Amino acid sequence: MLEGLPPNDATHVMRVSAPREKARRIADLISETYDPAEVAVANFEAPDGEWVVEVFAGAAFDPDDLKALVACAAGEALADAVSFSQIAETDWVAASLEGLAPVRVGPFMVHGAHDRARVKGATIGIEIEAALAFGTGHHGTTQGCLAAVADAARRGRPRRILDIGTGTGVLAIAAARALRTRVTASDIDIVAVRTARENACANGAAPFVRFVHAAGADARAVGQDGPYDLILANILLPPLKRLARPLCALLAPGGTVVLSGLLDAQASAALSAYRARGLHLVRRRSIEGWTTLTLAREAGRPLLRR
Known part of the structure; x- marks a missing residue:
């Protein structure tokens, strides 16, 4: 899940590993707290089975604020496990679409341009690219x-x-x-x-x-x-x-x-x-x-x- 899209000048990342339900709670709380046009939250399963929450932004985080949100959602132990790092600027629109799988709900399939060919038969394909809008x-x-x-x-x-x-x-x-x-x-x-x-x-x-x-x-x-x-x-x-x-x-x-x-x-x-x-x-x-x-x-x- 990726809610919000990191701006192309995103150079600051917060990362924490957690069990699935706690990772979901962390991601949900941070997503609700910050403007999705400025901060994006990714929640995904790592190869070892643990879930990872990553938070991206173009400006430096306030570590204490983010740790407080993690503690509220999942406890002090996970707040202490939070790490912060910096990365090179990336074209997040292109990067996010590479792994964005189509979603099927009833007759609808919401997909990116890269999955246009997968819309078949009576399926109602809705092509939505990642953007600033939710x-x-x-x-x-x-x-x-x-x-x-x-x-x-x-x-x-x-x-x-x-x-x-x-x-x-x-x-x-x-x-x-x-x-x-x-x-x-x-x-x-x-x-x-x-x-x-x-x-x-x-x-x-x-x-x-x-x-x-x-x-x-x-x-x-x-x-x-x-x-x-x-x-x-x-x-x-x-x-x-x-x-x-x-x-x-x-x-x-x-x-x-x-x-x-x-x-x-x-x-x-x-x-x-x-x-x-x-x-x-x-x-x-x-x-x-x-x-x-x-x-x-x-x-x-x-x-x-x-």
């Missing part, structure tokens, strides 16, 4: 959302879809390709919007997706295409809780909301916020320690205003 398909949150999109396609065809916090646009592209319907995709980060728009063009989804640079769900540009039959929100717990009221206000009767970016331990807090708005749980998925929630609003049930 979402190459390898993270459990993205996989959970892709599975939820596949579920929506099996149940019917939502007429209007919102992907809020679109990142690379992978979910908007998947929804557009599978459902052949209108998708509104927004992000607070203009770099993500540009990246997502380019990806949509490259994947033949541009005619179906309107990309919006906007903060939150209250923006007029986000609401004008609603109400939505399907809303996708792969963000993090704090913004998901803040968005509960405006997202539910944008949801059509009988509509579905998919929430992700949640550690397993955070799922109940997100679920509580949306149940308070009148939604009920349809399905809960856990992939590599990350939860994706699918919730729905009954067709005849009014939205709760509290």
